[in-house]
Amino acid sequence: MPRTPLPDSLRFAFGTLTVLPVRVTRWDRDAARGGMLCAPAAGLVVGLGAAAAGVLLLALGAGPLTAAVASAAVPAALTRGLHLDGLADTADGLGSGKPAEDALRIMKQSDIGPFGVITLLFVLLGQVAALAQAYGDSWGRGACAAVVSALAARLALTLAARAGVPPARPEGLGAAVAGVVPVRGALLVAALVLGVAAGTGALFGTYGPVRGPLAVLAACAAAELLLRHCVRRFGGVTGDVFGGLAETAATTALVVLSLG
Template sequence: MTSTPAPDGRASLGDGLRFAFGTLTVLPVRVARWDRTAARAGMAAAPLAGLVVGGGAAAAGALLVLAGASAPLAAVAAVAVPAVLTRGLHLDGLADTADGLGSARPAGEALAIMKRSDIGPFGVITLLLTLLAQVAAVSSLYGAGAARGAAGVVVAGVTARLALTLACRTGVPAARPEGLGAMVAGTVPAPVAWGVAVVVVGAGAAAGGVSGAAGAVHHALAVAAGAVAARLLLAHCVRRFGGVTGDVFGAVAETAGTATLVALALGR
């Protein structure tokens, strides 16, 4: 990913998509604009990046199932692909946020802990349990068939990035004056963020609709569960740190994706 100084004026759809894919994936996308206007468009389009990441993960798992692999092996592949396609960015943010929250230090000291390159015990435990939960849930979904597993993985991938859109809405402050968190915090107008949420819930329902009305309702509720779980974590982090950081965004995304997968697995 490369960037150039931001020009004046409104960001185009292309600017937003390049911002979303250039910051949220390892895809070789050139970020043409690096300003809050482009960030607004990019974070509103974040679920589209989730669609690509989730699609890659779903394809990996489904191909293994169709090739005769066990559901747990397919689940490991499906969970590994998003980590690869994001350079582990969100998982790293989850671990750092867990260390900051678990430190019980004042906000400034907790933020300093989160900036360290090492991962502490809270981060390790949180990463381990989160990945185990993801693999177990995805394994359950692929156990019901390649199509069922693939749909669940895609829905979770999109919901994880929807959580970023909602976390970037106006009114949510940045905890630091610098970094990616400060660049994107508060950029997405609340009506736009909630409009994107409605679209994602509808898309989730459509994905589950192949299994009938019950499946549509189940998938829509799973998206809502992921968004609610992310919202609770976001609110706690804002109270604890005084705002959001890039690490908090990563933690919010992983929380939303994991909660969605678990909700889908519970009702299969």
């Protein structure tokens, strides 16, 4: 199996998953494999940015709710809202109840239907509410929640790009990354992310080494359920589905971190 140089992998990950000024120099299966394996690295940067925004506002005297809104807004801004748009399109496709071909056509339309609007509303409300509770407890819990949820969101993308998951269309980002990640590689990345989540909780002295990994596992389980449902309904994955998986995982992780 050809190996992609690490810079090309990071370029693919940051160039496709963030708005950071990184130029993707290679667009082939090897680069996609490395890029999807590095997806949690992009998530770490996004999560740190979200945590910094929330903590800064708290330091300036803002309340937990304002800090939570900022921490929820930063990931949306750093992805140009593509993951949220993908979530809405996936909700419209699933909610239509139509055969795969018609559902995929609905997902490609530029407008957002009622299922997409409702899904976006509740997902964003859930994210802000969970972050507000975390920041209300302490700045450390809020920062930890922002970082761990961003890591979980991008790990869900790595796992969804594993071998055996087919694309629903022959073109687009979904086709470019579907099935490129070896299962063993995906599991190794998952183990690394679990370790980072445990270390993050211990570093901030908030959730300790247990709550973070539990949140990541729950996030991956929720994303996996959605992934399997989408594969059954659409015949595979699309770029929109990947966006929906990321937002589902992030929201699940935040909810778990807010419990107790």
